Ligand code: SF4
């Protein structure tokens with residue numbers, strides 16, 4: 204057993220209201236600079252939809268993630284020789300247009316226009332060239348338009364459904380959508396890291412955050428192609444690639460990452476998971492349908508004395524283990540098993556998990572309003588959002604796995620409805636619990652964690668113990684006085 | 699226009715005549731020189747008596763394939779130096795190498811009279827016999843090189859991602875791709 208700690212997260216999709224506050228918080232903090240205008244380390248996309256960059260899930264085009272080659276895993280981008288051969292000419296990069304050309308408006312012209320008969324207008328201009336431009340796309344161009352004929356219809360997940368399923372999905376009375384907020388998943392088997400020819404990307408030993416060393420990055424952009432989630436971006440002004448840093452400077456002082464902190468829907472949970480690093484490769488080698496279960500298996504129980512002893516030996520501090528025991532992520536992912544990784548079939552073992560949304564699946568239209576269907580038990584088979592679509596998103600196509608999650612979520616609904624509305628019989632509730640394989644207490648716990656938590660329960664930042672790390676080299680007090688931020692060189696082209 | 703054309707032809711003719719009957723002459727005291735020994739001195743297989751550096755250290759002779767790879771490129775190429783300087787010029791120069799970059803070396807390590815004669819004879823022979831790569835041959839090489847590079851670019855660039863969003867939108871609008 205080789206135990207490591209990973210700061211991971213859960214996004215509860217039923218709670219996301221699609222307000223994009225998270226994206227803006229992130230942009231203001233990290234990507235409000237020249238050369239990174241188009242980057243959204245946090246973006247929220249509407250599903251069905253092609254996302255950002257366009258059709259990022261289509262690995263036939265972008266060649267991100269891993270594939271099985273015999274009994275080995277290989278980057279879909281190619282082997283070492285292939286990477287080297289393409290090093291000056293990486294053929295699998297999204298174009299600026301696939302993200303979108305960032306734009307602003309000439310607001311000054313609204314106030315400086317001379318008096319006249321026409322309303323002054325602010326023309327849109329490109330933030331890259333400064334020239335007037337026609338706005339054709341944005342990072343969530345089709346926001347809320349789940350039925351659109353271009354972007355929703357060409358969602359790679361939709362394209363793999365049968366013709367009937369598609370017709371059903373896009374029937375006007377049944378149109379439905381969900382929001383999918385995405386950040387870097389800080390994967391266990393990160394493809395970005397494996398693709399980097401300069402060895403500039405590393406996964407921090409103490410918390411598993413994946414970072415790009417700005418001094419070592421040479422701008423080859425292999426990580427941009429290799430990451431199947433398209434969550435590393437090339438900054439054209441510095442000539443370096445950048446990605447979500449999970450706000451590690453905030454974590455190190457005990458604060459939640461900015462997107463977590465600002466989330467209006469309070470959908471975001473954060474906590475430490477313990478996992479067995481020796482089993483990463485075996486887990487990533489499973490068949491598509493077994494990937495979720497395999498990933499769940501290498502996550503370890505922080506209450507198991509054996510695990511705790513091994514973790515202590517591996518050098519994980521007691522305070523971190525304590526934080527792992529309070530981790531809401533552990534509850535969602537391992538104990539309740541209602542949170543799933545996004546696209547496990549990319550085989551990077553992403554460590555951001557999603558509770559799939561219940562409402563778009565089991566709601567119906569009734570006299571012009573949306574409400575929950577009366578018959579919970581049979582709706583899964585002809586769910587409003589086809590289960591295959593959700594299985595394509597969260598379980599590598601395994602519909603049984605996603606059904607199990609929905610049965611649990613529905614049991615929570617039914618039991619709570621009996622308590623708050625009182626129109627269901629106890630036998631119905633018992634049947635729901637039996638189907639969902641959850642106990643009444645678990646349901647209560649899920650409900651409380653979903654709806655009635657404080658930020659300290661949702662976001663359990665482990666102590667990062669910077670002082671201890673510094674102590675090894677010098678007196679922490681002296682370090683504070685003398686080192687400032689340490690020696691830093693601004694990221695820019697140096698070759 | 700017509701005149702221009704004529705002028706070009708006459709210029710070409712003059713060039714051709716120069717090429718066939720180069721205005722070179724062998725100086726009297728170069729006659730005693732041995733071009734074979736001159737060549738050895740030039741290339742450094744025989745050292746200069748006074749210890750001066752061999753010519754090839756800085757100068758190439760493209761016409762004889764010496765120092766062609768760009769190694770000997772500090773000084774100018776000497777293939778046709780004899781034609782430019784003439785016998786007298788060569789004799790004078792070899793006797794007294796007063797170029798700013800050569801003087802520090804050869805002022806204290808001059809070439810002996812015999813060496814001067816040998817090297818001079820070698821240069822004279824070189825100018826006579828050497829074949830400079832002709833322009834047409836070079837053009838051919840350049841063309842072949844370009845063709846090979848473009849072919850490689852085409853081969854490697856074929857699978858390159860050409861953008862996703864725009865083709866998708868165009869495809870849907872024209873009914874040629876995408877769905878719906
Ligand atoms: S999601 Fe993050 S850690 Fe995973 S491959 Fe992409 S950039 Fe790397």
Ligand code: SF4
Nearest residue numbers: 219222223225466468
């Ligand atoms: S801030 Fe929260 S609720 Fe709003 S879009 Fe982001 S994840 Fe969803």
